Amino acid sequence: GYILTLPKVLWGNVTVSAHLNLFNVADEGSITLKFMRIDSNVTIWEQTEKIKGEASKSVPLYVPWVSESQMMQLKIEGRFGTLSLPSYTIENTQNVYVEARPWITFIQPDKELYLPGQLIRFRILSVTPDLRPSLEPIADVWLEDTTGTRVAQWKNVPVIAYVGIAQMEFQLSEEPPQGTWFIKAKVDGQTEMKTIQVSEYVLPKFSLTIVRPDVVLANAVSIPIEFCAKYTHGQPVKGTLNAEISPRTYGYNITEKRLQVKISDQQISGCHKVVLTEAEMGMDNGRLRPYGIQIAASFKEEGTDVKDDASALLSFLFHEVELNFYKDTPQFFKPGLDFDGRVRVQSASTSQAVSGEKIEICVSGKQPTGGFQWTPFGCKNLTSGEDGYVKFTVPPVSSNFTELTVSAKAVDRPNQAYPKEQQRWGDRMSQAESSHYVKAWFSPSESYIKSDSDIVGSLPCNSKASIRIHLVTTSDPPDHLYYEVKSRGSKVQQSRFALPANTETVPESAHSVQRIDLNSSYVFDSKSNVTKFSGILIVDITPEMSPLANVVIYYVRKDGEVVADYIKLSVEKCLSHQVSLQWSKVEDYPGASVQFTVKAEPESACGIRVVDKSVDLLKSSQQLNLNNVFSQLSRFSESYSGPVIKDDWEYCQKRMNERTTTTTTTTTEAPTTEATSTTDSKSSEKTASTTTTAPTRPVPPISTPHIVPLKNNFSSFVYLFRMREFWP
Structure with a gap:
């Protein structure tokens, strides 16, 4: 076979x-x-x-x-x-x-904003999902102005040998159409596009920023806000600040008195800080129940009257902690084997792990003929560890049940209501809850594999992952198990390994301390002919597995049934070739000469881009970097x-x-x-x-x-x- x-x-x-x-x-x-x-x-x-x-x-x-x-x-x-x-x-x-x-095609201009008469420089690179470059000529490259007219075109553009990069340029006239232009390339029959802007502009010398928390709890008593005006080289700017700060509420609350904090003609040098109270933003008013704060500010430089504007939206959170079932919590449970899961407890405002938090874990099940009726199995209060995780184990569930629901609730953080005279709808703070739905995995022979690990977060490249393998079977165990590692739509590793003869090599559950006790009538009835085995699989983590890899473990019974399981591994964003750039000085005087050093693997082709920081202040740049590369790789996930x-x-x-x-x-x-x-x-x-x-x-x-x-x-x-x- x-x-x-x-x-x-x-x-x-x-x-x-x-x-x-x-x-x-x-x-x-x-x-x-x-x-x-x-x-x-x-x-x-x-x-x-x-x-x-x-x-x-x-x-x-x-x-x-x-x-x-x-x-x-x-x-x-x-x-x-x-x-x-x-x-x-x-x-x-x-x-x-x-x-x-x-193919993944990157079109990179030297900047994204051009003045009339300037030279547009751009390069094109196409790579496979494993980030190897295409060495074939690019069939068609063209440049369109705001009217859709092709102002330049290149056919069968050759790429640099062994590198795969094509670099082109176009000289703008003194009076080109101003607006959005398009750089387009046809690669392997597919058209890729990048937009740039052509307009008259003056490079800014400074910028206004609003420093505020990313999120705020709805029961906060005060909120710090800071307005900062700084030159591009980091020094403070003197001038006049105007700002309006108001709560954001739902439409049917407009009958309430409009709340607003204004800053008018405030003279500042660099930064100005304000602290908002809960009363000023209506956060203690149940009839308003704002869901955020809108901030709009304007700054005028002293002596030049040059202006810059900034705005920000601050959102409220209505629970103090967040509960999330960790991504390695399985979506299926295997009859005869424990079901292991993890719930992460983190601060809603800072996303930092919360230790010592009491979490109630409840389990319920449903039978195939039970309609919409769920049977509660039991609950248990568990405590989050130093890493913020609540690790739990559900004993093997009776084969009469084909669906499970595991729910988690923060016991010590109940709902917080507004004062009764101000109550309209909803609570000021809500109790954090989360749930996880699980299906039964079916095997005609009642043979199953379960894989799990204690890995938290992303694995570093060139490290090793330890995966526990548990096997339950009604026949003789296999001589070997096979495993394959797949990432970005391709297989990157495969091999086979043998489980040890000793069935006690690895505990069935590494989280037995936090075990959910079930009523005996809901526990799996273990048959005398069922045998359990366990072992450890070590997988080498390579850059080709980044950012996500799936490890498939399987074997074939003598009757032909394929018994299989899989586990997902998160891997840090990394490349097989490393590159770094460093300036000789962090800052220097205008007109001075500076050097930079590029370090890379032997025979690497490096593309350099140097541009005035002020250009990126006018229009945010989506340049080629590690995050953009892996964002493109997500479609191969x-x-x-x-x-x-x-x-x-x-x-x-x-x-x-x-x-x-x-x-x-x-x-x-x-x-x-x-x-x-x-x-x-x-x-x-x-x-x-x-x-x-x-x-x-x-x-x-x-x-x-x-x-x-x-x-x-x-x-x-x-x-x-x-x-x-x-x-x-």
Whole structure:
């Protein structure tokens, strides 16, 4: 048999890594992979790979270019042994989704605001999701003015060898159309665009800023606000300040007296600070119940009368702490295994971790036939640790329940009402709450894998991640488990590992101290034939995994069922090549010469941009930096699953009904199934024979290919093509 894994969402004109695992196939052979149109079965691309007795092989699979995103068919054909008498053959077809726009194109002008007569300089760089540059010429580059007229055009623009950068420039006339201009480039059939501004302007010498908290609690008694006018070189400016500060309220509160704090013709030198009271902003008035503060200010420089304006919006928060289920809290629970989760407690105003906070964790469940009725399992008060996390464990839940809800509530921070005479609607402060919905993972054989970790935050590049693996099975454990690491739509690592024979190597739960006690009638009834194993998987963290990686762990039972789990790892934003720039001096006199030093990896190509800071004050610059690069990479994130290709609901419902029927019609003896593969010496054709004591799971004909429908959340980033003689 075999399993072929590859990303669910494929990108056209990109080579991805597919992984083939063969089971009990000793002969040499070959496989052919074909991309076909879904409507006509016309082959667009095919490639053949030789298999020389390998049990595991990575296959570089080229995905054909598409002009627009579309569904396609991927067909796998394989033949092992001799041509006349093959010992094993493969033939299977699966729908796949191919996305257009595989390239990330950066268009970087030297600045974003130009005067008439100035020279526009810009460069273009296209990279793959693994940030490797395209070395192909750029088909078309052009510059449009405000009317949409092409004022310049470049065809088949060559890029710098081994670097992939193309650099161009355009001289503006003395009287160009003023307004928004467009730099456009066509890369791999897709048009990318960058806007710039052309206008008459005077570079500012100073700027006015409003220094205030990002957020304020609705029960605050005072709010500090500071207005600062400073030159671009950091020195204070003398002048006159005017400002208006008013609360923002909902429309039906306009009958209340309008509140406002004014600052009129205030002479300042640099900064001026004011402290607002709760009464001035109506924060203690339940009939107003403001949700924020609007600030508008104007400053005029002494002697020149040059003005600068600034405005800001300050929002109110109506709870003191925030409760969030950490992103590694699973969306599924596995029968027979603990369910572990984490709730982060943080200050609503500062986002800092809050330790020693009492949090009530409650668990409830729902049965498939229970309609909208939820059964409360129990609650327990837990305390957040120094890192602000509440770590909890729910014991294995009875298989009668298929859905869980875990809720968290800050016990010591109840709702705070306004004075009764001022109460209109809502409380001044609300109790912090959060909830997490969980589904049951289904396995026909009741075999499950659970992966978890104590990792908090993002892992540094070139470090190691420790992942606990727990396995429960009703049969003999596998000799090996396989794992694959996927990031940015591609596989970056794969290997296999063995679980230790000692079942006590790793505790099933690392959070047993904070265990939620359940009524015995709601706890999983462990069968005598269930065996548990555990171990540790160490994964090397590389820059290719940044900013998010998914680790898939799986194995294949002898009856063909794929048992799998996955875990997400957050990785710091980092690049495989490091670069830094440093000035010789932090500040110097006008007209002085300064130097800067660039450090990078050997044979790196570095692009330098130096511009007057005042230009960025007039128009904020969206220049190429680490955050912008990873923002573009987000569209390759594994969280994007593409369209639904195969819905697993019908499959799971059918299997659940079969299991229910089996339970009510068979004897008390648990049915056992044993699958074996044999080879007929006369025909050399591989066949499968199955013996069962209770034939409740009929084996389909060998000629029928099978594809395992996995949970949507799992299949969002990997396909598993099934062995044709295996059955779900």
